[in-house]
Structure formats: structure tokens, C-alpha cells
Amino acid sequence: MKAGEKTMEDRIVLSMRSINKAFPGVKALKNVDFTLRSGEIHALMGENGAGKSTLIKVLTGVYEADSGEIRIAGEDRPASIHSPQAAQEKGISTVYQEITLCPNLTVAENLFLGREPRKAGFIDWKTMNRKSEELLTGLDIHVSPTKQLDGCSIAVQQMIAIARAVDMQCRVLILDEPTSSLDDEEVGKLFSLMRRLKEQNVGIIFVTHFLEQVYAVSDRITVLRNGALVGEFMTQDLPRLQLVAKMMGKDFDDLAEIRNAHEKRKEFDETPVIEAENLGRRGSIKPFDLTAHKGEVMGFTGLLGSGRSELVRAIYGADKADNGTLKIKGKTVRINAPLDAMKKGMAYLPEDRKRDGIIADLSVRENIIIALQAKRGMFRPMSRKEAEEFTDRYIDLLQIKTASRETPLRSLSGGNQQKVIIGRWLLTNPEYLILDEPTRGIDVGTKTEIQKLILSLADEGMSVAFISSEVEEMLRTCSRMAVLRDGEKVGELSGADLTQEKIMKTIAGGEHGNG
């Protein structure tokens, strides 16, 4: 029996014990344990703000833990990892979602950057290319070593980053959301690479939002919630629903309930909130007609780049429409800039939160009040007291997790940043609320909250435009959907036609659902 235990111990390449880490107002990690064995793919799961990225950052030396120890197989003493370089030397490599290689160098140069084989002081190109060839072939990555990196697809670039890590004798490979910009086929390739590394006894930590992928590739799952360890499970023993329940910390049939509660729709007989006629903008969205009513959620769907964002941007004036007319509650209006649209009761949550949404260095308070303040104008500043009341109201209403009102928005997690932006727009009390991908990159729990919020806003009489890449999510919330293809609105679906199949067909162009 003892011998058996011994081999189990041997397989452990990394163990983290009682890791604690605090940030102002937040305990990011509370006595977290994590164990990685060689030759396993270990998924690290949790909602946004659960502590996944903090744990990874402690492991890779970006943060220093307040207490706790990290042990690496073959070392007598607890390892001290003070910098990413130190982590690298101990055989811990990380491949991030955003590629951190040099796009204008060749594949081989990227593989050997900083450790180029040399002959008489000069780089030995021949050896470098030959070694690269061997390395890539060994991992079944088909790409020429002399090809420039930015000529390769994102997936291949990612694999090259992994190959580089592998060649640097890594024993622990951390893949942080590696699949979020890959298509299905590329994901498949990445998975087979992961399996091959597994056979070579590399321990892989896999961080992802996609449940399906966890079940497709991982052996073990560690779940974190609110900075604490929920547990470590064998993947085959943990049904999907239970995993979600563990991540969220509650029994999870809310998702199914949402729709039922809102099944009954009102009849729309009033003047539409928005009537667009032939509205369009050259080079981005072809002229379209559209009506939106009080109290309805209207979805916009289509493939990425189909013009769904461009359509709503034209309505909001984010990109000024160059032909057609727009009526708001029956009156023709001219929208030259977002402020015009805001004054007419519109609000727009943009697709790219980081680039167009958050004002990172400003506080939560300033981020929440800024749209209403812009609407009121420069010479009518709201008092500090009023601003604080507004802020508290939305922190409370949307359950925004922040250390204080005055915390810079940049230090909040993605989901909470998104809630702040939603709060910003609700504060302006809009009649037409445009939400472009409000749930992207956000954990399951917050996603559900946002979906519920959308429905209750519509119940209160708001007209909501909703864009999401997840058709399922839209089917749950929308009562009508516009379908777009190649910069053109090609159809509208409602009622019984609102099915995944019908939408796919309309997108593909087999059948127009104009009924």
C-alpha cells in the first residue's frame, strides 16, 4: 500500500497550500489549495472574480502571496517565485489568450527568441531552423519555420507559443483562456496538442469559460468560488449541471425559469419608440427598416461582421447614418452625435467594453454618473451628494462588487465593470436601451443576472435592443429578432419562428423569414 502512495506522491509536480492574497477591501484568495500531477489536464473553473487569475498570477510570480507555500516536485524547500522569469526557470510556463510573441519575426525566431543557437557569436540560422523543424514536427504542428509569424492563424501562433514553452523544459503549462478566439476546428487541433503534451508528462492547467471544452479535454477540475476552494473533482464524476451549481454556489435551474416567467407578451399598439426607414451608412450597413416598441426585447443576430453592431451604431449616431430617416415616438429626428441620441432617450452599451466602454482610471462613481452628467451639460454639475446617492443606488441594485465608490474602475473584475456601464445607462433613464454583447467574457452567474435584468426592464416599459453571439441567450430573452448577413438586414423572426434552426437558415440564406 505504501508503495502505491509513493507513486501517487511522485506524480505531483506542483502543490500550492493555503494560499492567501488580499487586495484593498477584497480577499482574493482564502486558504486555497491546488495540486497538479504530471500528465494531467487540470481545468481551473470559477466565475469572474472567483480568484482564478489571482491564483495563476501568484503561481507565475506576478503577485506575491500574503501567506501559503508552493512546492515543486524535486525541490526540498518551498519554492519562492518572485517574478515571471523565476517561474519560467522553475519550469512553469504560461500561454495567454493574447499572443505575446513577435508578429514580424519568423516562426523559428520566435521559438528561439533570447536563446538563439550561436556559432562564433553569430546566430546559427541553419541550426535554429533545423531545430525548429524538429520541434514542430514532433508536436505535429505543420508550419514552416521560416514563415513570418503574423502570416499564421491565431491558433497556429498559440501552438507556437506552446511549442516554445515545451522546448524550454516546462513541466507545468498554464493555458489561460486559449480557445476564446479559435474556431471549432482550431480548438480540436489545440486539444490534440494538449493530449500529446500530456503523454509527455507535462502538467497542464487549463483556464476557460467554456464548459463543453472542459469536458472534452480535462481529467480533473478544481472549482473556486469567491476566492475559496470549492473542491477538486475527477471530470468524469462531475455532471455538468453540478459543476455549474458548484461554480455559482446555488441550485441552478434559474436559467430555465427565466423565460417562463416572462412568457406572456403584451400587444404593442402604441406608436413605436423607434422607426427607422431606409437608414444606412455607406460601407458599413445597407439601408434597413426597423421598428421597436415599448416593452419589447428585440434581438439582432448574424455572424461576426454581419453588420449587427453597425446597425445599432447607426441608430445611436455612434457612426452617423448617411441616408434614411429615423423617427422617435413618431417624430422625425436628426442624430449627429451620440449626445443627440441620448437626449432623445437612447442609451448604448458598446461591444468592446475595454475600448469603448470603461474609463478605466476614473472611479466607479464617475463612471456611473458621466452619461447623465454629459446629458445635463457642463454648467449643471451634479452635487457630490447626489452623485454618491446615484452610485450607491446602482452598486446596490446591480450588486456591483467594489471596495468603494471611489475605487478606480480598472481594478474591478470584468463582470463588475460591465455592471457599472449598465448602471451608467440605467441612470439616464432611457426609453431605448441598446446592449451590444453585454454578457461577453462574463461569468455564468452575472450573465443570468443581466438576462433577467433585461427582461424586467422591458416589463417596466423600456424597449431593449440586444445583441449577443450566443443565440441561445437571445432566444431566452428576445420576443423578436432581426437577422443580418453581410451588412444587410435580411429578415425578421418572431413567435413560433424563433428557433435556432430557423435563425441558422435565415443567416445561411436558404429561406427568408419575413412572415
Next chain:
Amino acid sequence: MVMAENGKHYLKKITEHHLFLPLVCLAVVLLANVIKTPNFFQVSINNGILYGYVVDVVNRSSELLILAVGMTLVTAASGGQDISVGSVMAVSGAVCCQVLSGGQVSVNSFQNPFLLAVLAALAAAALCGAFNGLLVSKINIPPMVATLILYTAGRGIAQLVTNGQITYVRVDAYKLAGGYIPGCPVPTPVFIAIGIVVLVSIILKKTTLRLYIESVGINGSASRLVGLNSTRIKFISYVICGLLAGVAGIVASSRIYSADANNIGIYLEMDAILAVALGGNLLGGGKFSLAGSVIGAFTIQALTTTLYAMNVAADQLPVYKAIVVIIIVTLQSPVFRKFIALTLPAGRKPMKPAEAEEEVQ
């Protein structure tokens, strides 16, 4: 023990305040002055006028302070600097003197009303600011390049205004702005500088200009989508900067009761940018501190005085200034701060939330 913990906490709070390092830098420079010139802080009254090194520093820093206020706004809104302010001072001085002299080279009485001259000078300066603002905000030319135009052309324009002469206005009333009001021991420029700082602070307090400028400086694209007109806000900041350069130009020309196009405000734009940086403001735009820039301006002027007191020749001054500035800016850099944080082990572990703040960012 609790007391000690509390003390540490307060110490931490003080050292983390955004004005802490700028104030330390000012203190160090002042200390150097006291060591070199023991009577540095001595102030006496002769003929009803305040005398002393420190009075001189405060008086001489007035123009710089006025420029630094404008530079702070421009930097925050556009993430770039206006290097034309020194030349705009020359333009303003030239216009003011030319109106007062009615076109003559030297006059002993005003040929036109003083108020008219001041308004004309400020209008010219604001126009210069508007020109810069247009290039930066509307045409999207990088600030340094856009303002380079008036940086080079400004002094030429000033020469054109004065027909290539140095125009003298030998009227006592004109010397008021750069000198002393009869019966008042404090030099007038100090009042003007204080007035400008107070005025701009009030505007920032009573309108939403601060929020708008910071927002546009941090994320222009997001600011536009929440209804801010980032073009207009950048433009306004350049107009204000030009206008303030005009005020500084009038003060400078009043000091020498003449319009010397080649010397008024020379090299002052660099000092103004430095004042902003020394005040702990990010030259890349975003959040800003007016108080920081004011402290920065005093630091630079005190430094200049020190160097003069050490008998450094005027033409070598920039070298020594550069060295000191390198030291100060290094002290304030995040890299150095982190280094200090890592090398000072006292009471670092376990890390308290307040101490972890920097790491989160």
C-alpha cells in the same frame, strides 16, 4: 502596539498621497537653498517692499505658474503638450505694447486705453490657442507637432507686430502688472498668479470641466459614446492654455515695460512642461492635479534661484537643471517606487490592504 500600527497606517496614507513626492522634491530643493544661502527664508521690508530670496522665487515663478496651469489642462485632455506657450507670450506682449504705443517705438504715455491693449493681447493669445486646438482636436495632429508651428512662427509674428523693433512703454502705470502696486509690499505678479490658480480652480469646481477633461484624456472613444464632445473639450483646453500664456506674456512684458519678441518667455515652455511632470501628473493625459503643477512650478523656480546663488553662469544653467530634473523624475517614476517598495522590508509582511493597492493596478 495599536498606536504604532495606527502611526504606520497614517504614514502610509501620507506617503501615498499624490502630492507627497512633489512636496518632498520642493522641500529638498528649498533645503539645498537654505544650506547654500542661510538667509534664504529671511524676509525684510525696504521702502515698503518685501525683499528676500524666497520673495524673489515666488515673484519670479508667477509666469511659470500661470503657464503650468494651462499646460496641465492641455496635457490631461490631449495627452500632449503645448510647446508654443513661450512664443505666444511674446505675441501677447507685442500686441499689448504695440496698442499702448500706438505704433511708435518708445512712448511716455498711453496712446490707447490700457484695457483695450490687454483685451487685444488676450484675444491674440486666445486665437493662437484656438489655432493649436484646431490642429490637435479637429485635424488630429499630434500636439507636439501642431504646436511646433507657433513655437517657431510665434516670435516671428511678434516681430511683425512690432515692426522688428523693441517697443518701449515707459509709463509707470504699465509697470504695475510686473512690479508693485503703490503701498503694497507684495509684488503684483504674485496676485495675478494666485488669481489665475483660484479662478481656474473655481471653474473646475463649479463646472464639470475636470470630469470631462479627465474622461477624454483617459478614453476618448468611450467619452464620445457617453455624449461628450471630445473635439470641443480638447479645443477648449488649448484656448484656455493660449489665453493663460497671454496673461503671462503681459506680466513678463510689464516687468521690462517693453515688448522684446526674442526674449519674452524664452525656454519657459519647457519649464512649464516640467512643472506639470514634477507635480506628479501623467504626461500621457488623464487624471490631473493643479496643486501638483503649482508645487512643480515653485520647485523649478527655486532650483533656478539655487543655481544662480551657486554662481552658475546663465548659459550653463540648463545642464545643471537637466541633471536635477532627471533625479527628481526618476524619484517619481513607478519603477523607482516599486524598487523602494521591494527594498524597504520594514513592516511589509503580511501585506495590508492599503499597501497592496499599487500592486493591483
